[in-house]
Amino acid sequence: MLFERGLVPVELTAKDGLSLINGTSQMTAYATLAHQNLAHLLVMADAVLAMSIDARSCSLTPARPEVHEVRPHPGQAMVAQRLRALLSGSEILAGHADCDRVQDPYSFRCAPQVHGAVYESYLRLGDMISKEMNSATDNPLIFPEPDNPGPHEVVSQGNFHGEIVGLTCDAMSLALFELGSISERRMDQMLDPARSELPAFLARDSGLESGLMIVQYVAGAALAELHGQATPRTAFSTTTSAGQEDHVSMGATAAWNLYQGVRRLSEIIACEALIGAEALEHASLPSSAHVQGLHSLIRSVAPTLTGDRSTSDELLELASCVVDGGWLARMEAEHGRLPR
Helix, strand or coil: CCHHHCCCCCCCCCCHHHHHHCHHHHHHHHHHHHHHHHHHHHHHHHHHHHHHHHHCCCCCHHHCHHHHHCCCCHHHHHHHHHHHHHCCCCHHHHHCCCCCCCCCCHHHHCHHHHHHHHHHHHHHHHHHHHHHHCCCCCCCEECCCCCCCCHHHEECCCCCCCHHHHHHHHHHHHHHHHHHHHHHHHHHHHHCHHHHCCCHHHCCCECCECCCHHHHHHHHHHHHHHHHHCCCHHHCCCCEHHHCECCCCCHHHHHHHHHHHHHHHHHHHHHHHHHHHHHHCCCCCCCCHHHHHHHHHHHCCCCCCCCCCCCHHHHHHHHHHHHCCHHHHHHHHHHCCCCC
């Protein structure tokens, strides 16, 4: 099987087997997979946010550079910069520049601060993974001294303990819940006619059809799961191995929990994407190139509403598309690379 895939098997030597099956290796592997998926998903979440901003006729003023220079957290500055790039050239923004709305709801106005905080958690996750993947975490460790051999060369220690992995993954899981939560609030803003001035639930025949009301239910269900997953796994430890292993990190559970949480978040972002695409079609002016490109990609999976229908398969495919990197690569190839 390895040769068929162009791979050469590794010849294991002393202690290599233990290193490969060590729990720290497992938790780092899950954390790395989650980090890789988030590299795409967090940017796509900002792209979907940009579409929602135009669909709800919100302002880009809160993303002005000077706003974030006076509170210089790098995450919120990056998200604000990304939003400015995503919405560059939007005629919708220009069309309501002089409207009488004083300010937008928090889920739009404070998005750089919330998405930015999540982005900083993602950066900390990447920094931890980089160190962990280049570390020795088995036990004992051997520090050869050819000129002074002896038992002191074999050191029993605790580098295998996954506390740093577990705590960092738990923090990222909490951050995912916050990103899902603010996304669901934007959906509510777009579906409520009293606030959006759009048809109720974006239905074609409001009162007789439910429109995209059930899509918000789906997001709420995924958000409920994320809420449970936001509970720290490292907060629990049980004594094993006759008291020798009397404090464990639960890092593998925390990393697996994060990996699953990324999937739940992708489902929530897919729901916002479907709702935002439908709401955007009520605009009389075109949005930016990036947003229009994203809208076209969404429509390649989920056509415009013509009446009530099941959107289950569409949402599952959208969730895969926002997390696997393909759509992001296409958007950037066609309309310009986004800030990182």
